[in-house]
Amino acid sequence: MASVDAGIFQIGPDISGGEPQRVFLDRLRRVAVESGRPIMFGVLATRQGVDPNPWAYQTRYLDETAAVGGRMFGQATTRSINAVFSLKSYLPFDALPGWQELRELPLEEQKHRLADPEVRRRLVAEEAQMKPRDSVLQGGGAATTDPRKPDYGNLYPMFSVDWDDPSVADLAQQSSKHPVEIIIDLCLEDDNRVFVQPLVNESPGDVLGILKHPRTLATFSDSGAHVCQEMGSSLQTHLLSYWVRNKQQFTLEEAIRMLTFDNASAWELPDRGLVRTGYAADLVVFDEARISPRLPTVEQDLPGNARRLVQKADGIAATIVNGAVAVENGQATGDFAGRVLKGRLAAH
Secondary structure, eight states, rough: TTTTTOEEEOOOOOOOOOHHHHHHHHHHHHHHHHHHOOOOOOOOOBBSSSSSSHHHHHHHHHHHHHTTTEEEEEOOOOOOEEEETTTSSTTTTTTTTTHHHHTTTTHHHHHHHHHHHHHHHHHHHGGGGGGOOOHHHSSSSOOOOOOOOGGGGGGGOSSSSSSSSHHHHHHHHTTTTTHHHHHHHHHHHHOOEEEEEEEEOOOOHHHHHHHHHEEEEOOOOOOOOOSSSSOTTTTTHIIIIIIIIITOOOOOOHHHHHHHHHHHHTTTTTTOOSSOSSSOOOOEEEEETOOEEOOOOOEEEEEEGGGEEEEEEEEEEEETTTTTTEEEEEEESSSSOOOOOOOOTTTO
16 A cells, blocks of 8 residues: 555454553554555444543544654544344344244234233343343453343433433333333334444543544444444434534534545545535535434345335435436435546556
8 A cells, every 4th residue: 555655544443442452553553654545443432341442542643643644534423333223123132032932923913912911021021031231341342232131221212313312221210110111112102113222432422522523534334234233324414413403513514524525535535525616516405404314214125025224314405426416305316427436546
């Protein structure tokens, strides 16, 4: 990469924190300085694990790398990164024998049995067999979607796309019910109900601090990687609705620059990120008062009737790619003018 002066080096971070991550970042800084190429990694904070993992020293390394001539960027989410559960996809209890038998049934039959008091009693009792989540975290392996006993204080039903939903533990305490009963009740109330378990970046204050740093990029998503377990495709609309409109932490102009020009510059895309003569006519036409992600849903439209998470948005009138309207009012027009983006060497 250094000899041809092309390419971008990205790496997934070690979120266990402590000395191992500091060693990792020191090595990464040397790569940045010696290669002269852009280096990127996800800036993450977590309260899980045996060693706290604050984001402040990660962003300090970005500044220190820049000070010695390296180019290093941190990729930032706009909210927590979550494991996603629902009746239509996965629930934390699916590996338990009684639950496993239930979950193999058609959805309507599952709902019928979940409404049976005796069935519910057995399912709630079976939860006691699950290993505590702390056993997963020993040794620093913080983030996991392993089927361990949930931390009900860190498991949230999504009633809205804002960051203020009560936890399952809160709802259980308010109603004097077992947390598993709360989950069953909410699934029966709406079989599209989604529950999120934050894995990293659990604190909105941490996320805001990361986003505010001048060397972080508002781009970080596993959309498509896990299909039905995690999804970050609402990052852009969440930034505009939550952090701009609701919390007023960024101006609209600042947020648009973060989502467009800053990312295009970091990835060395010279003809994108600005509305300017000679640049690709890639535009999103939206209503700043309405733009917002919708609640995610589980759809079965992949090959073999497999499931995936879908999260659409409100307030977007059109998406224009290379001057052609590709999506209008949420529907594809059939005009596909996009092309594969190639690096400087591959483009010749």
